[in-house]
Amino acid sequence: MSLEIRKISKSFGGVKALDDVSLSVETGEMICFLGPSGCGKTTLLRIIAGLEYPDGGSMYLDGRDLSSLPARKRNFGVVFQSYSLFPNLSAAANVAYGLECRRWPGEKIRKRVEEMLALVHLGDHARKLPHQLSGGQQQRVALARALAPEPSLLLLDEPLSALDAQVREELQEEIRRVQQHLKITTIMVTHDQEEALSMADRVMVMKDGTVMQTGPPMDIYKRPENSFVARFIGKMNVLPAQKEIPFQSHVAAEGSRPRIIGIRPEDVQIACCGREEGTFSGVVDQVVRLGNLTRVSLRVESTGGREKDLLILSELQGMGEGLEVGASLPLCIQPENVRVLEWH
Amino acid sequence: MELDFTLLWQHRMFMVKGAVVTIQLTFGAIILGFILGCIAGIGRVSRNTLFRSISGVYVYVLRGTPMLLQIFFVYFGIPQIYMALTGNSMTPDPLTAGVIALGFNSGAYVAEIVRSGIEGVARGQMEAARSLGMTHGQAMRHIILPQAFRRIIPPLGNEIIILLKDSSLVSVIGAGELMFSARVMGARYYDYVQFLAGAALIYLFLTFVISQLLALLERRLKVA
Ligand SMILES: Nc1ncnc2c1ncn2[C@@H]1O[C@H](COP(=O)(O)OP(=O)(O)OP(=O)(O)O)[C@@H](O)[C@H]1O
Ligand SMILES: [Mg+2]
Numbered sequence: 001m002s003l004e005i006r007k008i009s010k011s012f013g014g015v016k017a018l019d020d021v022s023l024s025v026e027t028g029e030m031i032c033f034l035g036p037s038g039c040g041k042t043t044l045l046r047i048i049a050g051l052e053y054p055d056g057g058s059m060y061l062d063g064r065d066l067s068s069l070p071a072r073k074r075n076f077g078v079v080f081q082s083y084s085l086f087p088n089l090s091a092a093a094n095v096a097y098g099l100e101c102r103r104w105p106g107e108k109i110r111k112r113v114e115e116m117l118a119l120v121h122l123g124d125h126a127r128k129l130p131h132q133l134s135g136g137q138q139q140r141v142a143l144a145r146a147l148a149p150e151p152s153l154l155l156l157d158e159p160l161s162a163l164d165a166q167v168r169e170e171l172q173e174e175i176r177r178v179q180q181h182l183k184i185t186t187i188m189v190t191h192d193q194e195e196a197l198s199m200a201d202r203v204m205v206m207k208d209g210t211v212m213q214t215g216p217p218m219d220i221y222k223r224p225e226n227s228f229v230a231r232f233i234g235k236m237n238v239l240p241a242q243k244e245i246p247f248q249s250h251v252a253a254e255g256s257r258p259r260i261i262g263i264r265p266e267d268v269q270i271a272c273c274g275r276e277e278g279t280f281s282g283v284v285d286q287v288v289r290l291g292n293l294t295r296v297s298l299r300v301e302s303t304g305g306r307e308k309d310l311l312i313l314s315e316l317q318g319m320g321e322g323l324e325v326g327a328s329l330p331l332c333i334q335p336e337n338v339r340v341l342e343w344h
Numbered sequence: 345m346e347l348d349f350t351l352l353w354q355h356r357m358f359m360v361k362g363a364v365v366t367i368q369l370t371f372g373a374i375i376l377g378f379i380l381g382c383i384a385g386i387g388r389v390s391r392n393t394l395f396r397s398i399s400g401v402y403v404y405v406l407r408g409t410p411m412l413l414q415i416f417f418v419y420f421g422i423p424q425i426y427m428a429l430t431g432n433s434m435t436p437d438p439l440t441a442g443v444i445a446l447g448f449n450s451g452a453y454v455a456e457i458v459r460s461g462i463e464g465v466a467r468g469q470m471e472a473a474r475s476l477g478m479t480h481g482q483a484m485r486h487i488i489l490p491q492a493f494r495r496i497i498p499p500l501g502n503e504i505i506i507l508l509k510d511s512s513l514v515s516v517i518g519a520g521e522l523m524f525s526a527r528v529m530g531a532r533y534y535d536y537v538q539f540l541a542g543a544a545l546i547y548l549f550l551t552f553v554i555s556q557l558l559a560l561l562e563r564r565l566k567v568a
Contacts, residue, residue: 051471071474078475084468088490101477149477 001062001152001185002027008057010043017043019209028183032196035206041189045157050074077146081158083138085130091141092126098149116144136167156188172199193233205229227341230262237263237312246335260342267337268314272330280331287323294320352538355529362525363546369442369511374504376447381454388459406452418445419517442514450507457499461492494565501558505551
């Protein structure tokens with residue numbers, strides 16, 4: 001099922017939690033909402049789930065208006081951040097719960113529960129109560145419970161944030177596998193960029209209740225549209241635009257000049273470009289060796305005027321032999337690797 | 345003066361009868377109080393404004409006035425109102441009046457216990473239930489109340505013990521409970537010490553039994 005969100009706004013008291021948020025999610029797609037704490041991810045997910053009402057805007061599921069449909073009639077599967085299994089019910093009874101609400105016949109419920117628990121590899125734990133399961137197992141049950149009633153949409157609010165790193169990685173793969181197997185349209189909230197980039201078909205980056213950029217993970221990484229996204233996703237040199245650093249102008253608004261540019265550290269090469277343009281000279285300020293990767297920060301002296309010295313970060317493969325603090329080196333930046341992040 | 349308990353021993357059956365009335369009062373009142381308290385406690389968190397305000401006023405009035413006043417109101421006030429309305433007279437039985445007064449009073453305290461029990465169940469539980477297709481009422485019955493019930497057992501036990509002791513107040517309207525018996529006998533022989541001590545021992549024994557039973561129930565619930 002496809003979901004269309006149009007200009008959703010929501011305030012709590014004086015605080016704008018969401019401001020004119022629009023998004024369309026295609027059938028079978030997995031979207032991640034990514035952003036710092038308090039940017040409105042949970043609020044948006046709760047509005048989609050029908051647990052919160054927006055102040056303005058509208059939502060459509062396959063073209064059908066959702067605004068007057070209460071949570072229990074939306075048939076969306078929801079998994080929450082903290083374990084929200086019913087503690088007085090066994091794993092199997094938790095999974096069966098939504099089916100009983102929909103008055104499925106007993107035999108069909110039994111089969112479906114078995115199938116769902118097998119899907120999340122918990123067939124042997126059906127009789128256990130939630131407190132007898134580990135955190136990861138509890139979230140698997142929560143996933144099975146959400147998926148059992150064949151929901152039209154799966155909504156996940158930081159389902160893995162309470163788990164330790166290893167279990168987390170396992171479950172990331174698990175969720176993705178199940179999602180692709182069932183081809184279910186899914187929205188997942190996270191504030192972990194790696195999680196978002198590795199799992200999602202598309203990522204929506206948010207800040208202070210607004211959408212900063214929406215696109216496939218590689219696009220978000222390669223082509224950030226503003227300095228917030230540039231800084232938030234991976235590492236990026238965010239610098240004032242100067243005439244020495246060449247760039248290919250793209251999507252320039254009529255008559256505007258670039259103000260801020262961004263360059264990924266791996267695109268800053270310590271070498272000569274073989275031509276004048278794009279070659280600088282920098283003094284090594286700091287070297288950090290991380291095994292097969294070396295991070296070098298270099299100070300590029302201003303060419304006078306009002307401009308300040310620039311500190312540029314470069315990442316090299318390998319041990320970076322022969323790099324020493326204080327050495328003066330040539331730097332090369334290819335114009336096509338320079339992103340304009342802000343315009344005058 | 346020497347401590348002498350021969351009179352107490354001689355009148356032991358009289359004291360035991362008083363204790364039986366105390367038990368009747370306490371259990372009658374806790375049953376009434378539990379029913380009223382559950383209704384009012386659910387009312388306090390209800391989405392229905394009328395239900396919520398009636399429950400709020402009930403809790404406020406019963407907790408905000410002395411229990412002695414409430415006992416007098418039931419025993420003397422209600423017959424007077426009944427008389428004014430119907431023209432007939434009515435003589436309430438002190439035990440019944442006591443159960444009603446204590447029950448209504450304790451209902452207000454139980455309501456607060458039930459309310460905090462419900463509010464103590466994580467908000468996510470109601471939302472999870474609603475997302476799975478339950479109505480608010482169904483989620484309340486199947487998910488929230490069973491969890492709230494476990495949380496209210498300990499404070500409810502406390503309430504029963506308070507009620508046991510408060511039941512002594514009903515002696516002022518002449519219900520023949522334990523405190524009443526001790527007072528009557530003390531006055532008859534002008535020897536209060538042995539009868540008060542005897543009553544104290546019986547109260548202590550009853551609170552001991554009640555707390556043991558509750559501890560047993562709590563353990564059972566934990567295992568289940
Ligand atoms: N029920 C509420 N009442 C008042 N303010 C709220 C409520 N829910 C959210 N907010 C506010 O709305 C803003 C967005 O909150 P939200 O929970 O959506 O953030 P989030 O992106 O999910 O953050 P996190 O990553 O910490 O979970 C915050 O400023 C928060 O304080
Ligand atoms: Mg959140």
